[in-house]
Amino acid sequence: MNLFRRFSAHEKSTPAVDLPAAGVYHFLKQTDVEKSRLHLRIDKDGSGLLIINANRVFQLNPTAASMMFLALNEVPQDQAAQKLHRVFNAPKSAIAVDYDTIQQQLSALISNESCPICELDLETTAPFTSRPSAPYRMDLAVTYRCNNACAHCYNGRPRNYPEISTQQWMKILDDLWKIGIPHIVFTGGEPTLRDDLPELIRHAEQNGQITGLNTNGRRLQDQDYLQKLIDAGLDHVQITFESHLPDIHDRMVCHPGAWQETLAGLKNALASRLYVMTNTTMLTHNQSAIPGTLEFLGQLGLKTIGLNALIYSGHGATVGTGLSEKDLEPLLEKAQQITNRYHQRLIWYTPTQYCNFDPVIRGLGVKGCTAALYNMCIEPDGSVIPCQSYYQSLGNLLTDPWDNIWNHELAISLRERQKLPEKCNACTLLTECGGGCPLASMVN
Secondary structure (H helix, E strand, C coil): CEECCCCHHHCCCCCCCCCCCCEEEEEEEECCCCEEEEEEEECCCCCEEEEECCCEEEEECHHHHHHHHHHHCCCCHHHHHHHHHCCCCCCHHHHHHHHHHHHHHHHHHHHCCCCCCCCCCCECCCCCCCCCCCCCEEEEECCCCCCCCCCCCCCCCCCCCCCCCHHHHHHHHHHHHHHCCCEEEEECCCHHHCCCHHHHHHHHHHHCCEEEEEECCHHHHCHHHHHHHHHHCCCEEEEECCCCCHHHHHHHHCCCCHHHHHHHHHHHHHCCCCEEEEEEECECCCHHHHHHHHHHHHHHCCCEEEEECCCCCHHHHCCCCECCHHHHHHHHHHHHHHHHHCCCEEEECCCCCCCCCCCCCCCCCCCCCCECCCEEEECCCCEEECCCCCCCCCEECCCCCHHHHHCCHHHHHHHCCCCCCHHHCCCCCHHHHCCCCHHHHHHC
């Protein structure tokens, strides 16, 4: 979404020393009842991105980026107008009016009570048309070890895959901050098997990064351990919950007794200040139980529910338990009914070819592959891959320049939707669809 375009025609290239240089800036806006984490990423050309709570992104031209920087720093209107007048060819009175506007827009965006389009008069851009200078989120697969053994797991690496040290991970976190990546998600394998996880979360928090955790939840049954993660600065957690029926869950994760531990961890997380969601992989094993699972999670008080289809990577490429689009459709329709009843947010993760399964017309939102675009993943040895499931290295962040990684042939190919099935190239929905998941195309 484009925010505040009024002065673009009058911009000068000469920067002012008191306006932001390229980089990422972190702001915490906190009241007695609400906490908001904001990141302003300024690119070399002066344009920027405003990222609110790691889930809403607004594009800013250079003028708007400068104004937003001053507004976030609560610079008074007269001082801001003076600073901006030195850079932009516009009257102080006009700048003052628009600075006031952007302050009001910022307040409304933080509260999330106004529609950015109909109430704040912001311009929109089509999904997947913007090309950022770096991802918004980086997943850190800190280990491929796991205390579950899911038959459908997308992990394509051995469990004993080499792992870098705590200090090396801290260097990576620092480098990601310098690159301008504000959102970090610790994943795996099972990331809680890394004893230094609280240290890594704390280091990211000190940088100003938002931190999340993707976990099976079993170790979160230990309240003391969970509190260590919270005290370190953890912001949100996603817990894998395959079924409300213990035998189905345990069979899917291949570990007897896992369900009891996961449920205990989930309840502990829900009782904390963390933003909590679950994710369920929809397979033949749990197909019939999914409505009951959603009812169970609704009664627990979950505010956000994630669902995904089989990921065709690792064991998932050959397990044979995935559901077809015709099987997914009635399940997702039922999921929408149940989550609406409990006033929950339903997130559908899986990118599909819209000719087979169109998430937009089904009310699930625009879904397309965001690998090497809005998100990427770093493996336990420091190698960067396009996403958590695409096991082809683009380089190693400890040894290779970021520009080489970001502009790797494969990364560009994924971002620019190259090498798609022939039928996709002339499709009117290509921008939104993107040809579905590249991994599924490789298998099917």
